Amino acid sequence: MGGNRAVAYMGPGKVEIQEIDYPDLVLRDGPGVNPLNVGRKCHHGVILKVVTTNICGSDQHMVRGRTTAPEGLILGHEITGEVIECGRDVEFMKVGDLVSVPFNIACGRCRACKERDTHICLNVNPDRPGSAYGYVDMGGWVGGQSEYVMVPYADFQLLKFPDKDQAMAKIHDLTMLSDIFPTGFHGAYSAGVGPGRSVYIAGAGPVGLAAAHSAQLLGASVVIVGDLIQERLDQAKSFGCETINLRDHDDVGEQIEQILGTPEVDCAVDAVGFEASAHGANKGEAPATVLNSIMQLTRAGGKLGIPGLYVTGDPGGVDEDAKEGTLKIRLGLGWAKAHTFVTGQTPVMRYHRELMNSILSGRAQIAKAVNATVISLDEAPTGYQQFDKGASKKFVIDPHGMLK
Numbered sequence: 001m002g003g004n005r006a007v008a009y010m011g012p013g014k015v016e017i018q019e020i021d022y023p024d025l026v027l028r029d030g031p032g033v034n035p036l037n038v039g040r041k042c043h044h045g046v047i048l049k050v051v052t053t054n055i056c057g058s059d060q061h062m063v064r065g066r067t068t069a070p071e072g073l074i075l076g077h078e079i080t081g082e083v084i085e086c087g088r089d090v091e092f093m094k095v096g097d098l099v100s101v102p103f104n105i106a107c108g109r110c111r112a113c114k115e116r117d118t119h120i121c122l123n124v125n126p127d128r129p130g131s132a133y134g135y136v137d138m139g140g141w142v143g144g145q146s147e148y149v150m151v152p153y154a155d156f157q158l159l160k161f162p163d164k165d166q167a168m169a170k171i172h173d174l175t176m177l178s179d180i181f182p183t184g185f186h187g188a189y190s191a192g193v194g195p196g197r198s199v200y201i202a203g204a205g206p207v208g209l210a211a212a213h214s215a216q217l218l219g220a221s222v223v224i225v226g227d228l229i230q231e232r233l234d235q236a237k238s239f240g241c242e243t244i245n246l247r248d249h250d251d252v253g254e255q256i257e258q259i260l261g262t263p264e265v266d267c268a269v270d271a272v273g274f275e276a277s278a279h280g281a282n283k284g285e286a287p288a289t290v291l292n293s294i295m296q297l298t299r300a301g302g303k304l305g306i307p308g309l310y311v312t313g314d315p316g317g318v319d320e321d322a323k324e325g326t327l328k329i330r331l332g333l334g335w336a337k338a339h340t341f342v343t344g345q346t347p348v349m350r351y352h353r354e355l356m357n358s359i360l361s362g363r364a365q366i367a368k369a370v371n372a373t374v375i376s377l378d379e380a381p382t383g384y385q386q387f388d389k390g391a392s393k394k395f396v397i398d399p400h401g402m403l404k
Helices: 058-062 164-169 169-180 180-190 204-218 230-237 250-261 289-296 331-336 352-360 367-372 378-387
Strands: 002-010 015-020 044-052 079-086 096-103 146-150 198-202 220-226 242-245 263-272 299-305 340-342 372-376 394-400
Touching: 002 204, 002 378, 015 378, 044 169, 058 242, 058 378, 079 146, 079 169, 079 180, 079 204, 146 250, 164 169, 164 204, 169 180, 169 198, 169 352, 169 367, 169 372, 169 394, 180 198, 180 204, 180 263, 180 352, 180 367, 198 204, 198 378, 204 220, 204 230, 204 263, 204 367, 220 230, 230 242, 250 289, 263 289, 289 299, 289 331, 367 372, 372 378, 378 394
Parallel strands: 198 220, 198 263, 220 242, 263 299, 299 340, 372 394
Antiparallel strands: 002 015, 044 079, 044 146, 044 394, 079 096
16 A cells, blocks of 8 residues: 555644645554654554544644644544455454544543543543544544544444445545544533523634534524624524624624523533633633633523533643633632533434434435535645634545545
């Protein structure tokens, strides 16, 4: 087999397409690889020909220079692919299978995995629980914005599509199963969205739009989405959401009252994370804005789903506290209102099979909701630039030109 082309982070604001080694079933040394993971044998893994791999807002945080990611890191944790090689210990996956790869890397053997907490696997990242492909401080597993990628623990992790032709016909939706759809669903589900409930979703990027569509699937009576970019709000409105332009209105409660007749919602989702901006015109970054606002807006006893990313190291933080993830959060308000907070990576494997069935049945229309937009691998740097400017698109990279 020949080489491999991939998207590499090359410093703040810059990504480029590089020739990298074709993967094998060993985690080799390279940018961002934890020294304790170097040489790790993965006979339980497979090599995938990447069919689709998406650009994620989490990738964008690194590309903006807002993490400690090293130059040369191969990006990409949203992967769908075809199995082209199996390790000697793989029993149930076969060459030719078309599969979705959870962005969480999980061994299936530790206590966390056995309790379905695959987002905090104890055996794949020497630094701390939890890991992901192509991401800073996550153990150094090579990213999947590439032509080929190695996936460990294949029998446990991979979600096989039952029919390849059917899957390719719905690949624009199914590519969202590796991260964005389960993440949006987890945000809405962990916030307690259910039949007849009202929900406020902060952020109309792809995860916020996925959370909004998920809230509709869960039976919410009213889904309200807030963002600073009108194009993204128009996308939310296109599938039935109420919207609030936070650049025009800094009193979100007042806007919610105009929609619901009360300034509070039953539950809320933070789909923004640590690069949040203050509400209103010409306001700067204020990383605790969303967390504080959703506590203010959610009724007493409500739940807050927080799939938005928060980090422990942010070189571009607005102050010394923010640079280490210490934010000025009104925890007393959340305590007084007896709120429940659910944070952290999404445990994709809790949701991906059921969400796959929702897609295959036609119930879920996630590609339409997030405006899936297919680009080639060579167009990835342009996709990152457009995404950074607020384009209301979920960029899907097609490395081999396999999509119609």
